[in-house]
Amino acid sequence: SQQGEEDPQALSIQEGENATMNCSYKTSINNLQWYRQNSGRGLVHLILIRSNEREKHSGRLRVTLDTSKKSSSLLITASRAADTASYFCASDYGNNRLAFGKGNQVVVIP
């Protein structure tokens, strides 16, 4: 799982399988966000879940938030080769900055 201190995680899956990534944060948040980054490029926003929400869907993405455990998970269903990327969670503590995790590298094998 991601948090500020952990090493990045790597995940290799077959096309069509589901991919799950976890993220933890430290204190109360306004929201938690997930981003994707393809090699050498900028981050692309995927989904934002507010602190009073528990689950959110966007296409093949499902995000959950457990404020009691200070953790979130991102599920990508029916993965495709184009989903190969690094995925980052980012905690918004309401201080005009996001705290990013170290990232999860996902490789989807066709």
Next chain:
Amino acid sequence: KAGVTQTPRYLIKTRGQQVTLSCSPISGHRSVSWYQQTPGQGLQFLFEYFSETQRNKGNFPGRFSGRQFSNSRSEMNVSTLELGDSALYLCASSLERSNSPLHFGNGTRLTVT
């Protein structure tokens, strides 16, 4: 709508030099943030500007500075470059920081030799 534009895309500098990176946000976005990304440290926050005011600053030495202009365009400057400053510098803009996602540019790859 055009995305966030960062220039230049690549830079090679030598130790001791200084460098200026530029960022043009999405039209209408008044908040601009800068992040440094390295393999070892990941994404680290540099600073955030809103309406020409720096609202937050990360834990970087004073060699790193930035500014925002009245049209929301932003620049960051790194003086007296060190080898460890080699990184991907990412700029992001948003409508307003609270519960708004960031829209990132493709970054400037800085290599210090």
